Amino acid sequence: NAGVMQNPRHLVRRRGQEARLRCSPMKGHSHVYWYRQLPEEGLKFMVYLQKENIIDESGMPKERFSAEFPKEGPSILRIQQVVRGDSAAYFCASSPRLGQGVYEQFFGPGTRLTVL
Amino acid sequence: LAKTTQPISMDSYEGQEVNITCSHNNIATNDYITWYQQFPSQGPRFIIQGYKTKVTNEVASLFIPADRKSSTLSLPRVSLSDTAVYYCLVGGGTGTASKLTFGTGTRLQVTL
Numbered sequence: 001n002a003g004v005m006q007n008p009r010h011l012v013r014r015r016g017q018e019a020r021l022r023c024s025p026m027k028g029h030s031h032v033y034w035y036r037q038l039p040e041e042g043l044k045f046m047v048y049l050q051k052e053n054i055i056d057e058s059g060m061p062k063e064r065f066s067a068e069f070p071k072e073g074p075s076i077l078r079i080q081q082v083v084r085g086d087s088a089a090y091f092c093a094s095s096p097r098l099g100q101g102v103y104e105q106f107f108g109p110g111t112r113l114t115v116l
Numbered sequence: 117l118a119k120t121t122q123p124i125s126m127d128s129y130e131g132q133e134v135n136i137t138c139s140h141n142n143i144a145t146n147d148y149i150t151w152y153q154q155f156p157s158q159g160p161r162f163i164i165q166g167y168k169t170k171v172t173n174e175v176a177s178l179f180i181p182a183d184r185k186s187s188t189l190s191l192p193r194v195s196l197s198d199t200a201v202y203y204c205l206v207g208g209g210t211g212t213a214s215k216l217t218f219g220t221g222t223r224l225q226v227t228l
Contacts, residue, residue: 004159033215042203042218043160056215091159093216104150105216107159 002027004094004108005074012114019079019086021111025094032075033093033105034067043091049075082115089113120204125223134191136222138204141185149180149187152203154221160203164189191224199226 005024013019025032030050035043048056049069060067064082069075079086089112093105121139128134140149148167152160164171166178166187177190191198201221 035216035218040220042220043216045215045217048215059215089157093159104162104165107161110157110159112157 004092004106006090006092006108006111008111009109010112010114012116013082014116015083016081019082019113019115021077021079021090021092021113022074023077023092023094023108024074025092026096026106029094029096029106031095032069033095034075034077035091035093037089037091037110046077079113082113084115087113087115119217120206120219122202122204122219122222124220125225127225127227128194130195130226130228131193134194134198134224134226136189136191136202136204136224137186138189139186140204140206143184143206147206149178149184150205150207150216151176151178151189152205152218154201154203160218163202194224194226196226196228199224 004026007022011019023032032049034046036046037043045059047060047067049067051069052071064080066078077090089110091107091110093107095105119142126136148165150165151163153163154160164173164176164178166180168180168184171178179188189202201223203218203221205216
């Protein structure tokens with residue numbers, strides 16, 4: 001009964017490199033969310049995806065950031081040409097197909113990105 | 117999404133009951149109230165969710181007054197392991213999955 005899995009747990013990149021973060025949702029979950037958390041702050045929503053579809057990307061920076069959730073395989077958050085300000089913990093959450101009015105998101109352990 | 121206001125921090129001794137109150141004056145008719153717990157270097161963990169009156173599970177109780185403009189998370193007999201940040205969120209009433217809006221949360225420190 002595996003929960004949400006994220007890898008890598010820690011990622012170090014130099015400025016200008018690409019960071020690729022992976023998230024495997026819980027079995028049977030078709031909704032994936034990505035959040036970013038800076039130190040001492042709450043999580044900030046980035047993007048919400050279903051299989052092969054981006055539903056809401058209102059929290060994604062306009063440049064350098066992209067996300068996908070392919071038909072097969074994990075969801076991927078990609079950050080191109082990373083800068084020091086991208087250093088943060090990135091959390092993925094998943095939720096099952098929903099009934100009316102009630103939702104619960106299950107979070108992974110996060111990926112801590114450090115940009116040197 | 118409704119904005120929430122919580123105390124920044126709280127202190128408690130082990131074995132005491134802790135009540136954390138959250139204000140959400142602009143809560144919508146179909147919004148639910150959900151609380152998450154986050155330990156350092158971990159993702160948030162769902163604690164409890166409710167719509168009105170009182171909800172109780174094995175770890176906490178959630179009290180929601182009739183006007184639903186606030187809610188109180190009650191943790192009975194806290195232990196050192198309950199030291200964490202607690203987030204109050206409102207939303208999710210539309211029937212479809214939606215983004216969660218986290219505030220800064222309440223940092224609970226439990227000591228002996």
